[in-house]
Amino acid sequence: MTEYRFEPRPARQKYVDVYPESCPFCGSRDVVEDSGEYVCRSCGSILGFAVYVEPARPPARRVVVELPVKRYTLYRDAVSVYLRRLESALGAGALSKALELFERLDKRVYQGRSPKTIAAALYYLAVGDPGVVRRSDVAAVLGINKYTVRDMAMKLRKALGIVW
Known part of the structure; x- marks a missing residue:
């Protein structure tokens, strides 16, 4: 008790x-x-x-930390950032051709796809010679899978009518 x-x-x-x-x-x-x-x-x-x-x-104190977030207003801006990153890392001189290929694409081809994937596939197609830049090098720079680059490059090649 x-x-x-x-x-x-x-x-x-x-x-x-x-x-x-x-x-x-x-x-x-x-x-x-x-x-x-x-x-x-x-x-x-x-x-x-x-x-x-x-x-x-008592309610926990909430601390709000504002981090600078880089947002791209256009999909094209995001793709061009990744293309520039690829150009600076690999230096194959295909930046302008990759941007030109992107301008030729229909929006329905890349809609809903990651800008990284599109940029990697465009850069790989713009180089044109697999001996200069390999898919694995392009994929490693952007941190994606080389098979993703391969599949997207095949899809973009069909959409653009590029024959290898």
Whole structure:
């Protein structure tokens, strides 16, 4: 049995009901809590339930960090950024031809595709000679799979009518 004799309540718990100071039946001040109930030790009367509720925690402070996000207003801008990255890394001199090929493409061909994939396939097609730049080199620069470059290059080659 846990005995409570008008001591301060624990700080971690909050009482919902009123702690009985004395028994309303016999007037005794010998009231204890037993198994979640207030019981008078003199007459044995059950005076009520002891209900505990955890205090609400203060809301956590939220810190909003604004990071600069580079957004491209046009799909063409995103593709040209990746094409420039490929040109600077591989230096095959095919940037202008790749941009020209992109301008010839119908929007339905590349719609919903990643700009990285389109740029890699366009650059690979613009180089034209697999001996100069390999698919795996193009894929490694942009961090994509070489088979993705192959599949997209075949699709773009058919759309552009390029014969190898």
